[in-house]
Amino acid sequence: xxxxxxxxxxxxxxxxxxxxxGCMHGTVHKMIGEVAEELGIMDRLVRAEGVGCCGLGQNxxxxxxxxxxxxxxxxxxxxxxxSNPDSIIYTxxxxxxxxxxxxxxxxxxxxxxxxxxxxFINNGIYGMTGGQMAPTTLLGMKSTTTPEGRDPxxxxxxxxxxxxxxxxxxxxxxxERTTCTDPAHVRKTKAAIKKAFQNQIDGKGFSxxxxxxxxxxNWGMTPLKAVDFINxxxxxxxxxxxxxxxxxxxxxxE
Amino acid sequence: MxxxxxxxxxxxxxxxxxxxCRFFAGYPITPQNEIPxxxxxxxxxxxxxxxxxxxEVASVNMLYGSAQTGTRSMSxxxxxxxxxxxxxxxxxxxxxxxxxxxNVVRGGPGIGAIQPAQQDxxxxxxxxxxxxxxxxxxxxxxVQECVDMVYEAFDLAERDDNPVLILADGVLxxxxxxxxxxxxxxxxxxxxxxxxxxEKAIVGHPITDRKLGVPGSVxxxxxxxxxxxxxxxxxxxxxxxxxxxxxxDAEIILASYGISxxxxxxxxxxxxxxxxxxxxxxxxxxxxxxxxVFKNLDxxxxxxxxxxxxxxxxxxxxxxxxxxxxxxxxxxxLRSGGQIMTKEKVMEEAHALVKEVL
Numbered sequence: 001x002x003x004x005x006x007x008x009x010x011x012x013x014x015x016x017x018x019x020x021x022g023c024m025h026g027t028v029h030k031m032i033g034e035v036a037e038e039l040g041i042m043d044r045l046v047r048a049e050g051v052g053c054c055g056l057g058q059n060x061x062x063x064x065x066x067x068x069x070x071x072x073x074x075x076x077x078x079x080x081x082x083s084n085p086d087s088i089i090y091t092x093x094x095x096x097x098x099x100x101x102x103x104x105x106x107x108x109x110x111x112x113x114x115x116x117x118x119x120f121i122n123n124g125i126y127g128m129t130g131g132q133m134a135p136t137t138l139l140g141m142k143s144t145t146t147p148e149g150r151d152p153x154x155x156x157x158x159x160x161x162x163x164x165x166x167x168x169x170x171x172x173x174x175x176e177r178t179t180c181t182d183p184a185h186v187r188k189t190k191a192a193i194k195k196a197f198q199n200q201i202d203g204k205g206f207s208x209x210x211x212x213x214x215x216x217x218n219w220g221m222t223p224l225k226a227v228d229f230i231n232x233x234x235x236x237x238x239x240x241x242x243x244x245x246x247x248x249x250x251x252x253x254e
Numbered sequence: 255m256x257x258x259x260x261x262x263x264x265x266x267x268x269x270x271x272x273x274x275c276r277f278f279a280g281y282p283i284t285p286q287n288e289i290p291x292x293x294x295x296x297x298x299x300x301x302x303x304x305x306x307x308x309x310e311v312a313s314v315n316m317l318y319g320s321a322q323t324g325t326r327s328m329s330x331x332x333x334x335x336x337x338x339x340x341x342x343x344x345x346x347x348x349x350x351x352x353x354x355x356x357n358v359v360r361g362g363p364g365i366g367a368i369q370p371a372q373q374d375x376x377x378x379x380x381x382x383x384x385x386x387x388x389x390x391x392x393x394x395x396x397v398q399e400c401v402d403m404v405y406e407a408f409d410l411a412e413r414d415d416n417p418v419l420i421l422a423d424g425v426l427x428x429x430x431x432x433x434x435x436x437x438x439x440x441x442x443x444x445x446x447x448x449x450x451x452x453e454k455a456i457v458g459h460p461i462t463d464r465k466l467g468v469p470g471s472v473x474x475x476x477x478x479x480x481x482x483x484x485x486x487x488x489x490x491x492x493x494x495x496x497x498x499x500x501x502x503d504a505e506i507i508l509a510s511y512g513i514s515x516x517x518x519x520x521x522x523x524x525x526x527x528x529x530x531x532x533x534x535x536x537x538x539x540x541x542x543x544x545x546x547v548f549k550n551l552d553x554x555x556x557x558x559x560x561x562x563x564x565x566x567x568x569x570x571x572x573x574x575x576x577x578x579x580x581x582x583x584x585x586x587x588l589r590s591g592g593q594i595m596t597k598e599k600v601m602e603e604a605h606a607l608v609k610e611v612l
Contacts, residue, residue, distance in 0.1 A: 041458075042461055043458055044457070044458030045458050046456055046457065046458050048319070058466060059472075062461050062464055063458065063461060063464060064456045064458050064459055064464060064465045064466075064467075065456075065464075065465075065466055065467060066322055066349070066456045066468070067467055067468050068315060068318075068319075069315060072311065072312065072315035072318075072342070075312040075313075075315035075316050075319065076318055076319035077319060078279075078312075079279060079315065079316035079317060079318065079319025079321070079322075079323075080319040080323055080456065080457075082277065082303040082305060082316075083276065083303060083325035083327065084323035084455075086457070086458075087457045087458045088458065104308050104309060104311075105308070105312050105315070107308075108308035
């Protein structure tokens with residue numbers, strides 16, 4: 001007898017996405033859908049998405065979705081969760097959205113330990129607008145607004161490490177950085193996403209998964225070269241790991 | 255119901271709670287701080303949520319988020335803070351989200367003066383953000399009107415799926431007056447309002463019944479949405495409200511709204527006592543504006559208009575001129591920067607108008 005062991009998640013629509021070849025948004029959307037199914041939260045799932053390529057997700061995911069003004073997803077999710085605590089709300093934001101224009105909203109939602117889940121896609125560049133410098137762009141990395149490579153001597157600043165920055169606050173419950181470069185890391189990312197949603201279901205508070213991803217189009221690389229670049233360069237600047245996990249502290253205290 | 259003595263800002267907030275408002279987000283800015291402070295005390299008592307946002311930008315987006323759940327939600331700010339609300343209000347107008355925003359207006363561009371003024375008329379009525387959207391803008395002139403308008407504003411917002419703006423000022427916000435508060439909606443009524451909104455709410459739905467906060471903004475979707483919004487704005491003729499005081503036989507008309515209109519009304523009485531046939535037209539909805547009231551004046555009898563505003567340069571005068579065209583001279587009687595209009599000033603300008611036109 002045949003047994004179904006794998007199926008497309010109902011969390012994404014049955015259509016071809018317009019994401020560039022090698023883009024990892026699709027992988028993350030799929031994992032979020034699978035996690036929502038596994039946790040049985042699909043019919044109360046709400047996506048508050050940022051502006052940029054992350055805002056394209058509304059065309060592909062299959063549950064309630066709303067778009068926030070650029071950078072304001074954490075503020076919007078705050079209002080949504082406070083007024084409807086039964087919803088399971090996640091923001092889906094890129095590095096420009098979360099770490100540049102929305103830095104204050106991100107910091108303060110974390111500081112209040114808002115009971116929301118934040119999926120942060122860090123690919124070190126503005127994708128949709130055509131490859132400008134992001135707060136997470138590596139030193140020396142070329143972008144359309146740092147044509148000679150990002151150089152702090154030219155007043156272009158340094159890469160910002162959001163997990164480490166938020167980890168300075170007392171508020172947040174869970175902060176982890178992962179990547180999606182190979183099946184093992186995809187599975188780790190999925191486990192982190194699941195934890196971040198479980199925390200919200202349990203009323204624990206602000207949980208962010210920062211996923212280091214690629215942007216082959218704006219990095220000017222093939223998808224495979226982009227994966228190599230994550231491993232060789234991005235992860236040196238953005239080390240993977242759990243930065244905050246209050247559930248562990250709670251267990252140890254027991 | 256018994257009348258009680260209340261400060262404008264607090265009466266405003268209490269009225270909102272009675273209307274079923276269960277969410278408020280705001281950021282400190284004078285002269286409206288008593289509104290968030292009142293909500294901070296009051297909302298927990300009724301199972302609502304108060305959030306002090308980290309900025310006006312965050313606050314308006316918390317409002318936007320909460321309103322999308324079908325929870326009656328409100329925010330207030332003042333002038334420069336309302337400028338920071340622009341993007342959020344524009345998003346709500348685009349997504350057709352009902353919410354109530356109060357602007358307790360300050361005295362000028364930039365940081366403005368913190369004292370009372372009416373310096374935000376054009377921003378409030380013509381372009382509160384990008385994209386050419388419109389809002390119903392209610393302009394109270396008494397604390398009682400603040401109370402009644404806030405209570406009603408939620409109904410208007412939900413009827414149209416559009417934000418509604420209350421255009422107040424520092425006098426109305428900070429003075430105390432006797433008011434009759436509206437009925438407190440029961441928990442069941444508040445829950446029913448939220449349940450009624452469920453079909454539109456972004457709260458999670460069965461996967462076959464997915465909701466999108468801003469559907470169809472790609473392709474021709476945005477134009478369709480703009481056409482739908484424009485058609486909705488055209489239904490507002492029925493909502494136009496305007497007070498006409500002693501205009502039946504008036505030869506000069508004072509045109510004024512909000513707190514200035516109250517001062518103008520006192521001036522009309524004194525002018526009448528002097529034998530001058532003065533009258534007052536007070537737009538209560540400044541958007542939609544009562545153009546027809548001005549257009550339908552008897553231009554053989556009425557000889558001139560005095561536009562009275564706590565704004566320099568004059569702003570409502572644009573709307574009056576649009577209605578009257580060049581059929582009548584329109585004089586200005588203006589104070590600004592936190593300087594309150596006085597009856598004496600209105601009388602003086604009215605006398606100057608009378609001298610010229612009568």
